[in-house]
Amino acid sequence: MHATLPLLNALDFPPLARAGLDTLQVNLTYRCNQRCLHCHVNAGPTRSEAMDDATLALLFAVLQVRPLETLDLTGGAPELHPRFAEIVRRARGAGLRVIDRCNLTILGEPGQEHLADFLAVQQVEVTASLPCYMAENVDRQRGDGVFAASLAGLRRLNALGYGTPGSGLTLNLVYNPQGPQLPPPQAALEADYKTRLLADFGIRFDRLLTLTNQPIARFGSTLVSRGQFDAYLALLRDNYRAENRDALMCRRLISVDWRGYLYDCDFNQMLGLPLPAPQTLASDRPHLRELLHADFAGHPIATRDHCFACTAGQGSSCAGALTSRDGGTP
Numbered sequence: 001m002h003a004t005l006p007l008l009n010a011l012d013f014p015p016l017a018r019a020g021l022d023t024l025q026v027n028l029t030y031r032c033n034q035r036c037l038h039c040h041v042n043a044g045p046t047r048s049e050a051m052d053d054a055t056l057a058l059l060f061a062v063l064q065v066r067p068l069e070t071l072d073l074t075g076g077a078p079e080l081h082p083r084f085a086e087i088v089r090r091a092r093g094a095g096l097r098v099i100d101r102c103n104l105t106i107l108g109e110p111g112q113e114h115l116a117d118f119l120a121v122q123q124v125e126v127t128a129s130l131p132c133y134m135a136e137n138v139d140r141q142r143g144d145g146v147f148a149a150s151l152a153g154l155r156r157l158n159a160l161g162y163g164t165p166g167s168g169l170t171l172n173l174v175y176n177p178q179g180p181q182l183p184p185p186q187a188a189l190e191a192d193y194k195t196r197l198l199a200d201f202g203i204r205f206d207r208l209l210t211l212t213n214q215p216i217a218r219f220g221s222t223l224v225s226r227g228q229f230d231a232y233l234a235l236l237r238d239n240y241r242a243e244n245r246d247a248l249m250c251r252r253l254i255s256v257d258w259r260g261y262l263y264d265c266d267f268n269q270m271l272g273l274p275l276p277a278p279q280t281l282a283s284d285r286p287h288l289r290e291l292l293h294a295d296f297a298g299h300p301i302a303t304r305d306h307c308f309a310c311t312a313g314q315g316s317s318c319a320g321a322l323t324s325r326d327g328g329t330p
Contacts, residue, residue, distance in 0.1 A: 004220035005271045007229060012237070016245065016301040018264075023253040024291075025266060025318065026051070026059065028081040030258065032276040033109055050081055052135075055260040057286040059087075061096035063094050065292055072253075072318065074101040074266065079115055092122050102128045104153035105146055115151070120160040125170040126208065127318075128153070133196040137178060154203045163204035171205045172320075176213055180223060182239060182313045183210035186321035209320030212309045219268050221296040236308035244315035247322040250301050260288040264301045264316075267309075273302045 030047035051059070052087060063071065071091040078101060091098045096191060100119060107116050130150055132138050138141055138147035155170075161167035173193065190208035197203040213219050215232055223229040254275065255263040263269040277284045278299055286294075315322025 001306070002221040002224040004216045004224065004229070004306075005273075005304070007220075007224070007233075008215075008271070008306050010304055012305055013303040013307045014242075014245070016248065016251065016303055016307075018296050018299050018301060019251045020256055020297050021066070021252060022068060023070040023072055023249075024059075024062070024068060024256060025067075025074060025253055026078075026256045027076070027258055027266065027269065028078045028084065028087070029072050029076045031080045032076040032103070033080070033106055035092050047076060051258045051260070053083075055172045055258075055288065056083060056087070058260055058292075059256070060090055062090055062288055062291045063096065068096060070097045070099060071163045072099040072101070077106045078102055079112065081108050085118060088118075088122050088124060092124075097125060098122070099125045102126050102153075104128045104130065104150040107153035107156055108149055115185055116156040116160060120157075120162065120169055123168055125172070126157060126162060127158075127172045127174060129176075129192075130154075131178070133193055133200070140178070151171050151201055151203065154197075154201075154205070158202075158204055163206055172207045172209055173205050173322075174212045175208055180213070180228050182235065182236065183212055183316070183321075186210040186314060207320065208319075209316070210316070211318075212312060212316035213322070214306055214309050216267060216306055233305055233308070236312045237305070239261045239312035240308055241311055241313065241315065241323070244311040244322045247315065247317070248310055249317040249319065250279075250310075253318070254291070254296070256288060262286040262288065262290065268302055268304060271304070273304065276302055 005270040029050040031050065032044055032047065070156065073087065088098055106112055130138065135147040138150065139145065157171055160169065162169040162171040175183060175189060186208060189210060193208050197205070215223055215229060220229065223232050250264040253265065255266045255269045257263065257269050263273065264275050275286045275296070276299060277286050278294065279298065281290060281294065310316050
């Protein structure tokens with residue numbers, strides 16, 4: 001696999017500083033039952049990295065002392081962490097909104113038969129990957145049979161009330177482009193998804209979140225192999241919109257890896273770019289334990305050229321587009 005960090009300039013992207021922290025995005029494990037082309041985590045069935053008990057104890061302590069709003073659980077497939085259910089219960093007990101970054105096919109894996117029911121009982125917000133509403137496109141990007149398994153997962157969630165207005169059970173879908181292009185306008189694509197999924201498969205959901213593919217890890221390596229890396233970076237730079245900067249997820253979110261180290265976002269985590277350490281810290285690698293007492297508001301964010309992916313066009317974040325194409329709220 002080609003390393004992409006040396007190809008990402010540290011000087012081009014405008015400086016950014018942190019605002020107040022309201023979300024922890026925790027990568028529980030790199031293990032996954034899928035191995036997708038666009039995956040910026042390089043997750044897969046053979047990965048074994050997972051957060052240990054000592055780090056989880058620190059996480060639980062942070063959830064008790066920090067005035068957070070959201071715990072965003074990701075992976076890999078976060079549900080494959082052996083203490084996933086306990087983590088969800090602890091966070092919900094602390095009054096936090098919990099997001100499960102779900103690949104849908106995990107709902108049908110052996111040993112996960114009760115996962116959908118558990119998510120519904122705990123009122124976990126499910127944000128699920130579905131890069132297209134056509135089988136051939138999904139299976140090309142994510143593997144043979146993934147589309148059918150994803151539909152089965154969606155039907156399980158719909159049967160429990162997910163995607164039904166007034167149920168209190170939120171189901172969001174996530175779209176990634178098939179290749180080195182910007183996503184289409186989120187609102188129009190969401191309307192298309194809702195029409196096609198309901199008409200063709202009887203599937204309902206709340207929102208579609210469009211994400212721009214990051215030129216890092218597995219996707220970035222593929223671009224390098226195909227000679228498309230520089231052209232894709234140029235596309236991202238050429239479509240930079242300064243008005244997207246204030247809404248970037250890294251300003252109010254901290255990403256935590258399976259070892260407990262802190263990053264400005266999940267993408268920096270995969271590149272090995274740690275959250276810049278304040279001078280008051282003894283270590284140059286901020287860790288979960290720092291969140292028991294340190295405040296990172298106002299501190300700089302580590303940026304490279306890949307940050308243009310989050311500011312290009314309508315913008316891109318874990319919550320989807322940042323603005324509409326005409327500059328308004330998506």
